[in-house]
Amino acid sequence: MDISVVIPLLNEQDSLNELHDWIVKVMKTNHFSYEIIYIDDGSTDDSWHVITQLSANNKDVKGIRFFKNFGKSQALHAGFEIAQGDVIITMDADLQDNPEEIPGLYNMIVSDGFDLVSGWKKKRYDSILSKNLPSKLFNWAARQTSGVKLNDFNCGLKAYKNDLVKNIDVNGEMHRYIPVLAKNAGFIKITEKVVLHQARKYGETKFGMDRFIHGFLDLITIWFLSRFGKRPMHLFGALGAIMLIIGFGFSLYLGIDKIFLNPTGRLITERPQFYIALSTMIIGTQFFVAGFLGEIILRTKQDKKRYTIKEYLNLN
Known part of the structure; x- marks a missing residue:
């Protein structure tokens, strides 16, 4: 099979028929063998009825229905698990992603040998204050932190090699950082393609300003996991060692000063250096404990399903 189109959605009943017909037209025009996988992420409208x-x-057409809204990352993970195409295309269901871009993305994977091609909505039809400016700031921070030089991390229109999506774990709200997850997994041939962005035709956006706050927090998380996810003691142990060295340094200074230089002076407990030494040694010990706990959890954790599926359609 040439292409799997994976489409997570939430309450998009009005756009699904038009989107489906458009994708099918593109597939038939280009003679692609394909599957379309819709993941209903807990819709409360008639989206699942339309998919049926x-x-x-x-x-x-294949369908996956969640019991409730678990989030876009979990929906993508479920779609990736069953996708069979040589190239996986992800896109949103709101008609803001143009299916006419699929052949170009496919060719960049198959002919040019890229592992991942991310869409870049260079010209956007979103509000400047609520989306464009925060998005530029977010993308700049993501580039600086991750080392992946993309202009639009959050574009839903992307193309992947099949083995890439089978070897990354998209969880939480990490769908924004799939290119970073791919890089950390060893897939380094990552590029972008300018794609058309269209104004929303039906309904309202499901994302507000809070997604950028969550995005920055997720960025810190993925930076930490990529650097120290397999060796938390390297970070917490280093911080603990620094704190303990500071604490022991002040303690040594207080001891030498009290015994040899000023034996009749103030009590050690009356000096501010004593509390600095005590605080830093306690904090240092806590960092060490955090590192040990992290190592123990890492070695004993078990995978846990992050979503529950209510129903499948057309799965063989």
């Missing part, structure tokens, strides 16, 4: 009808009329 689409799958009944088209054997190449």
Whole structure:
């Protein structure tokens, strides 16, 4: 199979038929063998009913329905698990991603040998204050932190090699950082392609300003995990050692001063250096304990399903 189109969605009943017809037209025009995988992330409208009808009329349509809203990352993970195409295309269901971009993305994977091609919505139709400016700041921070030089990390329109999506774990809200996850997994042939961005035709956006706050917090998380995820003691142990050295240094100074230089002076407990030494040694010990606990958890953790699936459609 040439292409798997993975589409996570939440309450997009109005756009699904139009999106489906558009994707099918592109696939037939370019003679692609394909499957379309819709992941209903807990919709409360008639989205699942529409997907059921689409799958009944088209054997190449598959559906996954979550019991409730678990988030876009979990929806993508579920879609990646069952995707069979040589190239995986992800896109949003709101018609802001243009299916006409699929052949170009596919060719960059198959012909040019890239592992991942990320869409870049260079010209956007979003609000400047609520999305464009925060998005530019967010993307700048992501580039500086991750070393992946993309202009638009959060674009839903991306293309991947099949073995890439099978070897990364998309969880939490890490869908924004799939290129970073790919790089950390050893897939380094990552590039971007300018794609058309269209104004939303139906409904309202599911994301507000809080997504950028969450995005920055996730960025810190993924930086930490990529640097110290397999060796937390390297970070916490180093911080603990620094704190303990500072604490022992002040303690040594207080001891020498009290015994040899000023034996009749103030009590050690009356001097501010005593409390600095005490505090830093306690903090240093806590850092060491955190490092040990991190190592223990890392070695004993068990994978836990992060979502529950209510129903499948057209899965063989």
